[in-house]
Each structure stands twice: as structure tokens, then as C-alpha cells.
Amino acid sequence: MNYDVIKHVRGESLFLDDYDAPAGTLHAVVLDSPFAHAEIVKMNFDKALNINGVKGVFTAEDIPGENQIGNIIQDETLLAEKIVEYVGEPIAIIVADTPEAAREARNAAEIEFRQLPAVTDAREAYEKGLLIAPPVTFSSGNTEDAFAHCETIAEGRVDIGGQEHLYLETQGALAIPGESGTMKIYSSTQSPTAVQRVSAKILGVEMNKIEVDVLRLGGAFGGKEDQGTPWAAMAALAAYNLRKPVKLVLNRAEDMRMTGKRHPYSADYKIGLNSEGEILAYEVTYYQNSGACADLSPAILERTLFHTTGSYFIPNVKATGYMCKTNLPPNTAFRGFGGPQGMFVIESAIYKAAEKLGVRAHEIQKKNLLKEGDYFYYGQKAERVNAEKTWTEAEKEFDFEKKFNEIKEFNARNTLLKKGAAIMPLTFGISFTSSFLNQASALVHVYTDGSVAVSTAAVEMGQGVNEKIRSVAAKTFSISKDKIRTETTNTTRVANTSPTAASTGADLNGNATILACKEILSRLKKHAAKILSIENAESIEIIDEKVYVNGEPTEITWEKLVNSAYFERVNLSAHAFYATPDLHFDRNVNKGKPFAYHVYGTAIIVATIDVLRGTYEIDEVDIVHDFGKSINPIIDIGQTEGAVVQGIGWLTIEELVQNEEGKLLSNSLSTYKIPDLYSAPKNINVKFLEESENPFGPLQSKAIGEPPFMYGIAAYFAILDAIREVTAYTPTNLIAPLTHERVLTALTESENKRYESE
Ligand code: MOS
Numbered sequence: 001m002n003y004d005v006i007k008h009v010r011g012e013s014l015f016l017d018d019y020d021a022p023a024g025t026l027h028a029v030v031l032d033s034p035f036a037h038a039e040i041v042k043m044n045f046d047k048a049l050n051i052n053g054v055k056g057v058f059t060a061e062d063i064p065g066e067n068q069i070g071n072i073i074q075d076e077t078l079l080a081e082k083i084v085e086y087v088g089e090p091i092a093i094i095v096a097d098t099p100e101a102a103r104e105a106r107n108a109a110e111i112e113f114r115q116l117p118a119v120t121d122a123r124e125a126y127e128k129g130l131l132i133a134p135p136v137t138f139s140s141g142n143t144e145d146a147f148a149h150c151e152t153i154a155e156g157r158v159d160i161g162g163q164e165h166l167y168l169e170t171q172g173a174l175a176i177p178g179e180s181g182t183m184k185i186y187s188s189t190q191s192p193t194a195v196q197r198v199s200a201k202i203l204g205v206e207m208n209k210i211e212v213d214v215l216r217l218g219g220a221f222g223g224k225e226d227q228g229t230p231w232a233a234m235a236a237l238a239a240y241n242l243r244k245p246v247k248l249v250l251n252r253a254e255d256m257r258m259t260g261k262r263h264p265y266s267a268d269y270k271i272g273l274n275s276e277g278e279i280l281a282y283e284v285t286y287y288q289n290s291g292a293c294a295d296l297s298p299a300i301l302e303r304t305l306f307h308t309t310g311s312y313f314i315p316n317v318k319a320t321g322y323m324c325k326t327n328l329p330p331n332t333a334f335r336g337f338g339g340p341q342g343m344f345v346i347e348s349a350i351y352k353a354a355e356k357l358g359v360r361a362h363e364i365q366k367k368n369l370l371k372e373g374d375y376f377y378y379g380q381k382a383e384r385v386n387a388e389k390t391w392t393e394a395e396k397e398f399d400f401e402k403k404f405n406e407i408k409e410f411n412a413r414n415t416l417l418k419k420g421a422a423i424m425p426l427t428f429g430i431s432f433t434s435s436f437l438n439q440a441s442a443l444v445h446v447y448t449d450g451s452v453a454v455s456t457a458a459v460e461m462g463q464g465v466n467e468k469i470r471s472v473a474a475k476t477f478s479i480s481k482d483k484i485r486t487e488t489t490n491t492t493r494v495a496n497t498s499p500t501a502a503s504t505g506a507d508l509n510g511n512a513t514i515l516a517c518k519e520i521l522s523r524l525k526k527h528a529a530k531i532l533s534i535e536n537a538e539s540i541e542i543i544d545e546k547v548y549v550n551g552e553p554t555e556i557t558w559e560k561l562v563n564s565a566y567f568e569r570v571n572l573s574a575h576a577f578y579a580t581p582d583l584h585f586d587r588n589v590n591k592g593k594p595f596a597y598h599v600y601g602t603a604i605i606v607a608t609i610d611v612l613r614g615t616y617e618i619d620e621v622d623i624v625h626d627f628g629k630s631i632n633p634i635i636d637i638g639q640t641e642g643a644v645v646q647g648i649g650w651l652t653i654e655e656l657v658q659n660e661e662g663k664l665l666s667n668s669l670s671t672y673k674i675p676d677l678y679s680a681p682k683n684i685n686v687k688f689l690e691e692s693e694n695p696f697g698p699l700q701s702k703a704i705g706e707p708p709f710m711y712g713i714a715a716y717f718a719i720l721d722a723i724r725e726v727t728a729y730t731p732t733n734l735i736a737p738l739t740h741e742r743v744l745t746a747l748t749e750s751e752n753k754r755y756e757s758e
Pocket residue numbers: 190221222223225333334335336337500501502503
């Protein structure tokens with residue numbers, strides 16, 4: 001079990017807003033833009049400053065350092081200067097004794113704007129030449145030649161909605177000024193070092209003056225990879241100016257309004273197959289709705305390009321992506337990081353090709369699955385491929401044929417309810433595609449009573465990374481997990497932390513932990529050899545907290561050994577560094593080996609639609625997933641179930657709606673629907689692929705955070721499959737999410753078509 005779980009259930013776990021802030025802590029709120037695009041003509045805070053309890057208002061002019069928070073591209077201010085580019089863009093920070101007083105003061109601020117024309121649609125931005133960065137193309141083979149040899153060609157357009165992260169804990173930070181211009185920042189972030197770096201830049205101080213500490217996050221899902229940073233920098237800015245601790249925690253409405261989401265994409269595709277049903281060629285153009293600033297968009301677009309061919313081998317591919325600059329909050333990392341959008345488009349293309357050929361999509365899917373030794377179109381050789389293995393095992397375990405037959409019988413018997421099914425094969429690359437980020441450190445202390453404390457760069461956000469780190473430390477020392485504590489993530493203890501992201505948290509930090517533990521272990525073995533007067537330290541082992549010599553137990557326990565090592569002045573601490581070996585990617589040609597390995601799996605989803613109402617239910621999700629050798633099966637099942645439900649939500653009921661002025665209308669939980677107990681699948685069966693190994697994961701495990709999200713894609717096509725039971729008509733262009741309203745529209749449109757033809 002995850003040792004945080006008991007605390008969560010009892011309500012004992014601390015989140016940022018629960019910390020006992022020092023006496024005299026002030027509260028900050030963010031004053032943000034009501035317009036999607038406007039010039040700031042005049043700002044007057046006289047009335048705001050007169051409100052009881054208000055301590056200060058800070059704008060871009062009060063930033064002692066550089067007003068720049070851009071990560072990949074330096075194109076984003078912390079506080080707007082002259083122009084605002086989205087509704088929710090921070091303009092000023094208002095600080096008061098209480099959050100209520102600060103919010104009251106915010107209402108009293110007088111800001112004069114001159115509105116400018118806004119663009120919210122990616123294709124419109126593209127037409128106007130509004131791009132965040134130059135387009136990127138990945139390709140292999142020759143699509144033009146290949147299309148000439150294709151028997152079947154399908155083309156179409158796909159529009160995919162964004163997604164609100166809806167982490168339970170909203171964004172926030174607490175900044176406490178110390179002596180000599182130092183600052184300690186408690187932050188709800190996946191990227192402690194980014195908070196440190198950006199806060200230092202904003203304050204104009206060196207990074208060694210800023211200490212960032214993270215206990216745990218109440219969820220993040222990518223939403224706190226880059227976008228946990230500004231709130232911390234704002235709290236630090238206010239704390240710096242007022243010389244008082246300042247807390248800034250967004251409420252839900254502010255969080256939904258001000259933060260970026262999963263990127264909506266629009267795409268045009270063309271897919272070509274030969275008479276055998278083999279995919280020979282695939283061309284796709286992606287229009288990524290990046291929002292107003294780059295944020296992580298270039299990296300996210302790249303991951304879309306990496307996952308353009310999904311779980312399939314396609315010899316001729318050309319994929320181009322445009323990062324379209326719109327007047328929306330900068331869209332950002334979200335579980336899968338652009339991969340899901342790429343995979344949804346290839347699945348849409350296959351669906352359309354199948355429709356054209358009059359076959360089931362899964363026949364094409366199965367025929368084109370990636371095989372051992374195939375090359376990904378970005379140049380990496382596919383090794384230890386489990387694409388077909390998970391498919392075949394799922395087919396057997398969950399009896400696809402029986403399922404399809406039962407659905408057929410059900411549909412023959414029922415007119416008001418129809419069932420559909422779809423299969424989703426998964427191949428997901430593990431590693432940050434910015435190769436330099438694939439590094440981590442661990443600092444391990446063994447105390448004189450034999451207890452152990454581990455600090456790493458990993459941020460616990462509910463995914464159980466701390467529990468996995470405890471497991472690998474316990475295994476390496478061969479001591480009880482109860483002796484091991486994971487500490488907060490802290491930039492003073494572990495420096496230069498890569499974000500806990502890209503599913504790599506347990507891999508990178510687990511591997512670093514193993515290295516640090518091994519170093520201490522080897523010192524302890526040497527010490528044991530010495531006190532036992534044995535020449536060869538190699539003959540010493542520690543098994544279950546006891547010292548063994550050549551397989552024979554001794555009287556020396558872990559505690560005794562550690563204690564005696566201390567008195568002999570043996571170093572009981574170690575710091576270790578891990579970097580994933582052998583990664584490279586050449587951006588001049590977009591070829592290389594960006595991933596340490598891939599995660600594989602296959603899911604089948606069955607859905608039932610109500611033909612009169614357009615409503616639907618997800619009956620069943622069956623998954624065979626490649627976990628490698630799981631460190632913690634319960635955590636991994638939890639991650640799989642959570643991810644697949646989140647993936648289903650993205651493509652079914654979660655709909656972001658903005659009006660033409662770029663104002664978010666689905667700005668609360670009454671208008672933005674995520675899967676709840678009633679709409680979640682009735683059944684999720686997760687089977688572990690047997691005999692999977694992974695030399696790159698700690699203890700042969702595989703990363704789990706993001707990959708299962710993409711099984712949710714099958715829900716979309718299962719619902720579409722059910723719609724096709726009612727009508728021979730499906731729209732040429734696919735639109736996600738497939739909300740109940742869209743299903744009803746599809747059903748009635750087909751009705752209309754039928755009348756028209758009669
Ligand atoms: Mo994650 S979407 O890589 O923060």
C-alpha cells in the first residue's frame with residue numbers, strides 16, 4: 001500500500017494551505033485580465049489600498065529582477081506590462097491581512113483597458129500567421145511515392161478538445177523571507193528547481209538564496225510542471241517587498257480561469273493502405289492551440305510528433321505541427337504531454353480507413369502493430385516490443401470474439417439501446433524528450449539507530465513515488481520498509497531537480513536512490529568484514545536486517561552494524577546521481593534515440609448508448625498492461641484505473657467552452673463535468689503482462705504515470721461504434737469530446753439524412 005493513503009483517508013495529510021504559516025503571514029490574491037486581448041491604459045489602486053487590512057499592491061514595476069518566466073521560450077511575463085493576451089492573465093498582486101480583504105481590494109482596483117481583437121481558434125491563428133515558434137516536421141520514407149501504391153486512401157479532419165487538470169489541490173505557495181535576502185518557498189509544484197530559478201530571476205538574486213520545499217501535492221497531472229511556478233514567484237515577490245511571509249492560494253474559480261489546460265488540437269490527415277490492409281503511408285498536419293505564450297508547447301508538440309504513428313509500424317510518414325498563438329491561457333503539460341492527441345488522430349485515420357474498406361478497425365490495427373526490430377519513424381529501433389504480445393494476451397484473456405458476438409446479439413434484440421466496442425493498443429515512449437532532463441539525485445542518510453531518510457528530486461503528487469522509493473531503498477539495504485522515511489523534496493538537499501514529469505519520477509529517482517544506498521551498503525560491508533576479521537568484504541551480505549558471511553548468519557544485526565560503523569567513523573550518508581544512459585536526438589534531422597524504452601498495452605472498451613437520449617455508459621474496460629516487474633502492484637493498478645478514467649473523461653464528457661471573447665464559460669464544476677462514480681466505467685479489469693523485463697527501470701519496473709491515460713481513446717470509438725449500429729452515417733470529420741449532446745446530434749442528423757433520402 002501507499003503509506004500516504006492512511007493519512008489521506010483520515011484527513012491527516014498536509015497540503016500547502018494546511019501548513020501552520022508563521023504568525024503575521026499575509027495573504028495575496030492575483031488581479032487578472034478580464035479581456036482576452038487588450039492594452040492596459042491606466043491603473044489606479046488608490047481605493048484598493050484604502051481598504052482595511054490591505055498591505056500593498058505590486059505590479060510589473062515592483063519587480064526588482066527580470067519580469068520573465070518563460071521556460072523554453074522567453075516570452076512570458078510574471079505580471080503584464082502593457083498588453084494582456086488572455087482572460088486570467090496576471091496583472092497585479094494584492095496583499096492583505098486576510099484573503100477576503102485582498103479580494104475586496106481586487107474589486108476596488110480601477111483599471112482602464114483598450115480592447116484589441118482576439119483570436120481563440122488555432123486554425124484562425126495559423127491563417128493569420130500567429131505562431132509561437134516555427135513549425136516542426138518529422139518524417140521518414142517517401143509518402144508521395146507510397147500513396148501512389150495505395151489501394152485505399154482515407155482523408156479527414158479531427159478536432160480535439162482540451163482538458164482541465166482539476167487537481168484536488170489548487171495552485172499555491174507560501175514564501176517566508178529569511179535573513180540576508182534569503183527566501184524559503186513552500187510550493188505546490190512538480191518542478192522545485194523551476195520555482196527556485198524563476199523566483200531568483202524575479203527577485204534579482206542568486207539561486208542559492210532561494211530554498212524551495214515540497215511536501216506533497218494534491219494532484220498535478222502536468223498542471224504544476226510549469227504552471228506551479230508563477231504563484232510561488234508572486235508570493236516571493238510580495239514577501240520580498242513587504243518583508244513578511246506571504247501565502248497565495250488560488251480558489252477553484254481563479255485556478256480554472258487563470259491556468260492553461262491540455263492543448264486542443266485540430267488536425268488534417270491522409271492515410272494509405274495496400275490491398276493487404278497494411279498501412280503504407282500517413283501524412284498529418286497538427287494545429288496545436290498553444291494559447292498566448294509558449295510555456296511547454298514546443299516540447300508537447302514534439303511528443304505529439306513522437307507518438308504520431310501510435311502503436312503501429314508505418315514505413316512512410318510525414319507529420320508537421322504548428323504551435324498556434326491564441327488569446328487563451330498558455331496551454332500546458334497534461335498527462336501524456338501531447339502524445340494522446342497524436343494517438344487520437346492516427347486512431348481516427350484508421351477508423352475512417354476501416355469504414356471505407358468495410359472492415360472493423362481492429363482488423364487494421366492488429367495487422368499493423370509494431371514488431372521487434374521495427375524502427376520508429378524518428379529513427380529509434382523498437383526493442384523488447386510487447387505490442388502484439390499484449391494484444392494477443394488481451395484477446396485471449398478477455399475473449400474479444402465472444403465479446404463482439406454478445407454485442408451483436410444484444411444489438412439485434414434491442415432498438416433503444418445499442419452497444420459498441422473498440423480496442424486501443426498502446427505504445428508510449430519513456431524519457432524526457434529533452435534528453436538533458438533525464439537526470440536525478442538522491443541523498444541518503446542512515447542514522448545511528450538504523451533508521452534511514454531518503455531525499456530525492458521526486459515530488460509526491462498522489463502517484464506513490466515516495467512509496468516506490470521506500471521500496472527500492474528497503475530492497476537494496478534488505479531492511480524493513482518501516483525503517484525508511486522519504487523526506488520533502490527540497491532544493492537545498494537535492495539540487496537541480498528535473499520536474500517530476502514524463503512518467504519518469506520513480507525511474508530516475510529510484511535509480512539514483514539505489515546508487516546511493518549501494519554506496520553506503522558497500523561501506524557497511526567493508527566495516528562488517530573488519531569487525532568479523534574477514535579478508536573479503538564480498539563474502540558479506542545483509543539479508544533481512546542481519547549480516548551473513550558466505551551465506552551463514554552472524555549475530556550482527558543492521559542496528560548493531562550501523563551503530564558500530566558510526567563509532568568507527570564510517571560515512572553513513574551518500575549522495576548519488578543517475579543519468580539515463582545512451583539517449584540522443586538530433587533536432588537538425590529529427591532522428592535519434594529519445595526514449596530509454598517504451599511501455600505497451602492493449603485495452604478493449606465496451607459502451608452502451610441510449611438511442612433516444614444520446615446518453616451513454618461505459619460498461620467495461622479490460623486491459624492487459626506491460627508494467628515490467630511492478631514495484632508496487634496496488635499503486636500501479638490505481639494509476640492505471642485513474643488514468644484510463646481521466647482519458648475517458650477527456651474524450652467523452654469533459655468539454656471546455658469559451659465564448660468568442662475568449663472567456664471560459666465552463667469555469668466551475670457545475671459546467672465542466674469530469675467522470676464521477678456514476679459515469680465512470682462499471683468495470684475496469686487490469687491484467688499484468690507476464691514476463692516483461694526492463695533493464696532501465698529500478699528493479700526492472702516500468703513507468704506508469706501517463707501511458708494508461710491513452711486507453712481512454714477506445715471509449716470514443718466504442719461510442720462511435722454503437723452510433724454506427726443505429727445509422728450507416730458517421731460524420732466525415734471527428735470531433736472530441738463526444739458528449740451526450742454530440743451523440744444525440746449524430747443520431748438525429750442521421751435521422752434527417754434518412755428522411756432526406758426517402
Ligand atoms: Mo507530465 S504531463 O509530463 O507533467
